[in-house]
Amino acid sequence: MRTRNTAVVAAMCAGLAATLAGCGGDGGGEDPDAGTNGVGKLPAAKIEARARKAAGDAEAVRLSGKLVTKGRTYKVDMRLKTDGGTGQVSTEGSTFQLLRVGKDLYLKADAGFWTHKSEGSGGGQSSADAAAADKLDDKYVKVPVGDPSYKRLSGLTDKSLLLDGLLGLHGEISTGGRGTVGGVRTIRIRGGEGSGGALDVSLKGRPYPLRLQRAGDAGVIRLADWDKDFTLAAPDKGDVVDYGQQIPSGT
Known part of the structure; x- marks a missing residue:
């Protein structure tokens, strides 16, 4: 009788092992943290x-996706490290590239971007605006530190600032x-x-x-891409154009 009872108990234990992690309490289940950092x-x-x-x-990171801030949606794909960053930003139908090396911030976009900004400032687009947009097409524009756009745009290239906030x-x-x-x-x-x-x-x-x-x-x-280094350098002087006035506020 004892042998039969023992066999019954053993069979019950085998059937319940997946749920109860085995009879006898020694925790036969798989450890979900096995092979992890703990x-x-x-x-x-x-x-x-x-x-x-x-x-x-970390010395570097790649950050991509969508950010909604102050009612505006930004689609970003940025590579950042301690002394600057580079990448692409899209917002409200406009797409531009940002590059910051130290304190020097550059913005690059096509002529359509600058044409749109010119029209958005009111008064339509003049022939001078169109000529300026063509001059800026696919060129880097250095954003002055004192420009109202500098703080907002440079924030998108600042690893510490972005990560602390996000x-x-x-x-x-x-x-x-x-x-x-x-x-x-x-x-x-x-x-x-x-x-x-x-x-x-x-x-x-x-x-x-x-x-x-x-x-x-x-x-x-x-x-x-945590801690994966990448090259960060100022553009060649021939690729930089002076905008000649304040960067449009809608940027």
């Missing part, structure tokens, strides 16, 4: 702190589910149960933030 075991606030530190320590979650931070971003296993942390934004953090290597859902539907950003 941050998935941490409280959400510590995961956020580790992700922000990894981002701050990575903060709002509300009480909690841990969400696990998933993958670009084939890399991640752990999600959320602010305010998701209403305050969500951040997917890498479970491989350094805990870099890989995907950000901003609070209030203010855009989704992918972060990649």
